[in-house]
Amino acid sequence: MKHRKLAIILAMTLLIIPNLALLPSVNAKKTPKVLTVVSDDSTEWSVQGTNHDPAVECWSHPEWGSIDEATWVWISEETDPAWEYENVPDGGWYFYKIFHIPIGSKKIIGTITLNADNAFELYVNDEYIGGDGSMNKDGPDSGECEWKTPETFEITESLKPGKNIVTIRAINHHSHGSSTDNPAGLTFKISIFEATEWK
Ligand SMILES: [Ca+2]
Numbered sequence: 001m002k003h004r005k006l007a008i009i010l011a012m013t014l015l016i017i018p019n020l021a022l023l024p025s026v027n028a029k030k031t032p033k034v035l036t037v038v039s040d041d042s043t044e045w046s047v048q049g050t051n052h053d054p055a056v057e058c059w060s061h062p063e064w065g066s067i068d069e070a071t072w073v074w075i076s077e078e079t080d081p082a083w084e085y086e087n088v089p090d091g092g093w094y095f096y097k098i099f100h101i102p103i104g105s106k107k108i109i110g111t112i113t114l115n116a117d118n119a120f121e122l123y124v125n126d127e128y129i130g131g132d133g134s135m136n137k138d139g140p141d142s143g144e145c146e147w148k149t150p151e152t153f154e155i156t157e158s159l160k161p162g163k164n165i166v167t168i169r170a171i172n173h174h175s176h177g178s179s180t181d182n183p184a185g186l187t188f189k190i191s192i193f194e195a196t197e198w199k
């Protein structure tokens with residue numbers, strides 16, 4: 001009887017062991033994506049923090065360096081360069097995006113890719129991250145084409161679980177031109193990952 005029990009246990013063990021190899025490894029390295037946030041009509045804009053209004057999808061130039069999934073937005077569908085030149089405050093229009101990283105997320109890694117016509121400065125949770133182009137509304141004299149290429153910044157150290165706010169100051173250069181030969185726009189994509197190893 002004892003031998004029969006042992007034989008059954010041995011048979012079951014032999015059945016289970018090969019199947020263990022089919023289970024996914026718990027140590028497999030992975031970098032799950034937690035969140036993607038893009039510019040869209042839930043982006044808000046304001047004049048230096050007052051009267052937040054929704055940004056709108058705007059006319060986009062075919063040569064603008066665009067970003068997958070993200071919309072070009074601005075304070076109006078078509079730019080009025082002369083009106084903007086007269087009315088834009090020093091430092092440009094302020095654009096905001098609020099997003100929430102799930103509480104309990106650990107080892108968060110984040111990047112943002114963005115582009116503006118003509119120039120921008122980027123802040124995450126009020127911390128300055130970087131920029132592209134001159135924030136002077138008269139623009140540079142060098143004929144810079146910063147609007148052609150998106151920039152990517154790592155924002156890991158500025159992120160936190162819970163509510164986060166990205167602020168982008170953006171400005172259109174020069175008073176001359178029509179809405180299509182001197183357009184304005186902003187586009188961005190925030191990507192948040194949860195890493196398995198902290199570097
Ligand atoms: Ca750029």
Ligand SMILES: [Ca+2]
Nearest residue numbers: 117173182183
């Ligand atoms: Ca422009």
